[in-house]
Amino acid sequence: MSSFETLLVPVPVVARGARLLGRAGIAALVTISALLGGCSDGNGFRPMYASTSSNPKLQEKLSSVEIAPIGGKTGQRLRNELVFQNSGGGEKAEPVYKLTILVTESVGATLVNTTGNSASSVYNLDSKFTLIDIKTKKVLLEGTSHARATFDRNQSIYSNVRASDDAANRTAKTMAEELKGRIAAFLSNDKV
Numbered sequence: 001m002s003s004f005e006t007l008l009v010p011v012p013v014v015a016r017g018a019r020l021l022g023r024a025g026i027a028a029l030v031t032i033s034a035l036l037g038g039c040s041d042g043n044g045f046r047p048m049y050a051s052t053s054s055n056p057k058l059q060e061k062l063s064s065v066e067i068a069p070i071g072g073k074t075g076q077r078l079r080n081e082l083v084f085q086n087s088g089g090g091e092k093a094e095p096v097y098k099l100t101i102l103v104t105e106s107v108g109a110t111l112v113n114t115t116g117n118s119a120s121s122v123y124n125l126d127s128k129f130t131l132i133d134i135k136t137k138k139v140l141l142e143g144t145s146h147a148r149a150t151f152d153r154n155q156s157i158y159s160n161v162r163a164s165d166d167a168a169n170r171t172a173k174t175m176a177e178e179l180k181g182r183i184a185a186f187l188s189n190d191k192v
Helices: 003-007 011-040 058-063 073-087 157-187
Strands: 065-067 097-112 118-133 139-152
Touching: 058 065, 058 073, 058 157, 065 073, 073 097, 073 118, 073 157, 097 157, 118 157, 139 157
Parallel strands: 065 097
Antiparallel strands: 097 118, 118 139
């Protein structure tokens, strides 16, 4: 028997494998259809930014979130980013909700040279946030958020300050995107 003949598989074996694959494929389609069918009863999967008759557009709800002033330079960057992301830079709606955020920032060394100097650092931004209904003063959502950004340290003092400032901007933007997503997910609920 040549090496080519050993690679050939008898036809009945191939046909049996195709038949089994066909059954598995049909079973997979039925399972997926059942799972997706269960999501269409109104309580299941729905795009977050879709509007329904009982729930106005999510963007309108987001623009009705008043963001309280946040202390510090990075806090102000975070607030500005949230205001822009929630309103899209347009007119803000009458406030219905109030978001208060308390931030803490720190810088930590990650790589230390043999001389003891830091070669790289991490800018840490941590926050505690609370979403409050303005009329009832009821806390609707609270939680924490964390953002990190690394930056290289050099001999130049100016480049270190600029790199740290850039890392602060990146953490503020990252945290604003994360907070907007969490608040949007909460406000997309029809019960809010």
